[in-house]
Amino acid sequence: MTSESTPTVRRDVLAVLSPGFVGTELPEWLAELLRQGLGGVWLFGQNVVDDDQLRRLTAQIHEANPTALVCSDEEGGTVTRVDHVRGSRWPGPWAVGKVDDTDLTRDVATATAARLVSLGVDLTAAPVADVNVEPENPVIGTRSFGADPELVSRHVVATVEGLRVGGVVGCPKHFPGHGSTTQDSHLTLPTLDASTEVMAQRELVPFRAAVEAGVECVMTGHLVVPAHGSAPATLNASVISLLRDDLGFDGMICTDAIDMEAVAQDPGREEAAVQALRAGVDLVCVGNPVFPQEYDAEADVLALARAVEAAIEDGSLAANRVAEAADRVRHLGARQAERRRAAEPVEQSADAVPELGLRAAAAAIDVTGTIPALTLPVIVGASSSGNMASGARQEVVLSVLARHLEGTVVDLSDAAEIDSQVIVVVDDHTPFDDDTVSALLHHADVVVHTGIRDLAPGSVDGALVRTFSGGLASALAAASVLGSGDKA
Incomplete structure (x- = not known):
């Protein structure tokens, strides 16, 4: 001063x-x-x-x-x-x-x-x-x-x-x-x-x-x-x-x-x-x-x-x-x-996602194609960057899917060696014109898209699950849909 x-x-x-x-x-x-x-x-x-x-x-x-x-x-x-x-x-x-x-x-x-x-x-x-x-x-x-x-x-x-x-x-x-x-x-x-x-x-x-x-x-x-x-x-x-x-x-x-x-x-x-x-x-x-x-x-x-x-x-x-x-x-x-x-004190669990949050996230889910029964899938994140305003990014979705589907998270650089079922997680920062990413999208059994941008027609051969959101609630909603299997 x-x-x-x-x-x-x-x-x-x-x-x-x-x-x-x-x-x-x-x-x-x-x-x-x-x-x-x-x-x-x-x-x-x-x-x-x-x-x-x-x-x-x-x-x-x-x-x-x-x-x-x-x-x-x-x-x-x-x-x-x-x-x-x-x-x-x-x-x-x-x-x-x-x-x-x-x-x-x-x-x-x-x-x-x-x-x-x-x-x-x-x-x-x-x-x-x-x-x-x-x-x-x-x-x-x-x-x-x-x-x-x-x-x-x-x-x-x-x-x-x-x-x-x-x-x-x-x-x-x-x-x-x-x-x-x-x-x-x-x-x-x-x-x-x-x-x-x-x-x-x-x-x-x-x-x-x-x-x-x-x-x-x-x-x-x-x-x-x-x-x-x-x-x-x-x-x-x-x-x-x-x-x-x-x-x-x-x-x-x-x-x-x-x-x-x-x-x-x-x-x-x-x-x-x-x-x-x-x-x-x-x-x-x-x-x-x-x-x-x-x-x-x-x-x-x-x-x-x-x-x-x-x-x-x-x-x-x-x-x-x-x-x-x-x-x-x-x-x-x-x-x-x-x-x-x-304010009246409100008891809230520090860990649990409220039913309201799960319900809201689930209501937004959009599925194209048929989700196969998934057994020990490999989960790959296809975005190396994130929104500058964001806290938790794609890693939240990856870890939730791995935990709930008994899967394993694998780096994009190792994805070419995968011979098991594959879930690829993409968002609006994914380099869709990259040859490795493009090939992986065709190879994937399921693509989980957390962003708003539409994918090019024919770019995904398997099922496409859109959450329109990242974060824990949307990741859990996606995991629930994937865990049900055979869902058109």
């Missing part, structure tokens, strides 16, 4: 920052910043060992600052933090959207919230409100409810309502919409190449529905909207005004992580934080200090705070703008603290 800053300004500046940290215990530097008024903390997989450890950690955070927002990414499917070790106990949004039962979606969200409340989590960066009309989208895919704005809208609303009933703040993302892009904002700066008319009829529809449903928080995306200038949406007052003025949102606006390359490279994290606040954002999500690149979390958040204070002092950022943002963060944090105190 700068020497000239007043205690009020210092507290407001801290209130608009929410960093991650390294480790599974609350570091003293972070506890001290929380006592001084830090707005929130983001939890990632590297912060979580098990439920008991997580409860102790979140209790320490709330003891240091009762109104601090403990935040996490709990989308279901491939994206989870609290269940990253075993995989999500809920199917992902695309699978839920395929079922298209809003009562089921609402129930899943309510149950998800109950689990998060039991672990001390206040806010989840979900639901994904992006309309995924681009099959080649490298970062959204199964994280979206679908490609139809109205379908996405009704499931975004059901999720927001369910999370609220369960006691957790939902935070639809990535405003104004990441679903039609072909680049990943973790790695570069994407462009939302759509006219204002198309955006109004497509990208903005789910966010408008969420606002009308009373959502309390919205997360911005790091993407350029040419109709609103060259600045990324997170740093762009014109885009933020779409949310505030056109959609009428008066709740808390949170950034996507500013350690993502889309803004971390240019203008850089410190300047990005200042520009985001100037544009109208309220809470700056700093990101995960161990992935994809390591950095000093303490030094980083202190540098961000100094940069914001310096901008206030030189007049490039209005102090009342930061005060307004801080008030929104504290107001939501205080409201969530009341909800925590009023």
Whole structure:
């Protein structure tokens, strides 16, 4: 902090920052910043060992600052933090959207919230409100409810309502919409190449529905909207005004992580934080200090705070703008603290996948062809990469199928030597044009596809089982179908 800053300004500046940290215990530097008024903390997989450890950690955070927002990414499917070790106990949004039962979606969200409340989590960066009309989208895919704005809208609303009933703040993302892009904002700066008319009829529809449903928080995306200038949406007052003025949102606006390359490279994290606040954002999500690149979390958040204070002092950022943002963060944090105190304890097994999760995942399964009776199959994962936003990836599906079908997981490089029954697991990151993968798909007795992209006609000779989701619940649903055998 700068020497000239007043205690009020210092507290407001801290209130608009929410960093991650390294480790599974609350570091003293972070506890001290929380006592001084830090707005929130983001939890990632590297912060979580098990439920008991997580409860102790979140209790320490709330003891240091009762109104601090403990935040996490709990989308279901491939994206989870609290269940990253075993995989999500809920199917992902695309699978839920395929079922298209809003009562089921609402129930899943309510149950998800109950689990998060039991672990001390206040806010989840979900639901994904992006309309995924681009099959080649490298970062959204199964994280979206679908490609139809109205379908996405009704499931975004059901999720927001369910999370609220369960006691957790939902935070639809990535405003104004990441679903039609072909680049990943973790790695570069994407462009939302759509006219204002198309955006109004497509990208903005789910966010408008969420606002009308009373959502309390919205997360911005790091993407350029040419109709609103060259600045990324997170740093762009014109885009933020779409949310505030056109959609009428008066709740808390949170950034996507500013350690993502889309803004971390240019203008850089410190300047990005200042520009985001100037544009109208309220809470700056700093990101995960161990992935994809390591950095000093303490030094980083202190540098961000100094940069914001310096901008206030030189007049490039209005102090009342930061005060307004801080008030929104504290107001939501205080409201969530009341909800925590009023919440009824919910007994949940740390290991079992709820029947609701299995039922929702099973309802999305689609089978083409006839599944043979499987005896000690070999299971091969045909994707070497994963979604940058994901926690548990293809390995969850591989291990579940191996365990439940008494099979063996074999590396793709060894697949050519297989002479037993073969199950190949693919997703949207599988290199389908690779000769080895192509040959393996023809050789496989069963292909399990967890993504949204359609496979080329004739590329699979055996049965095709589509889950439209990764994670534990969808893997168990697939294992159940495969274990039944001879299922048309």
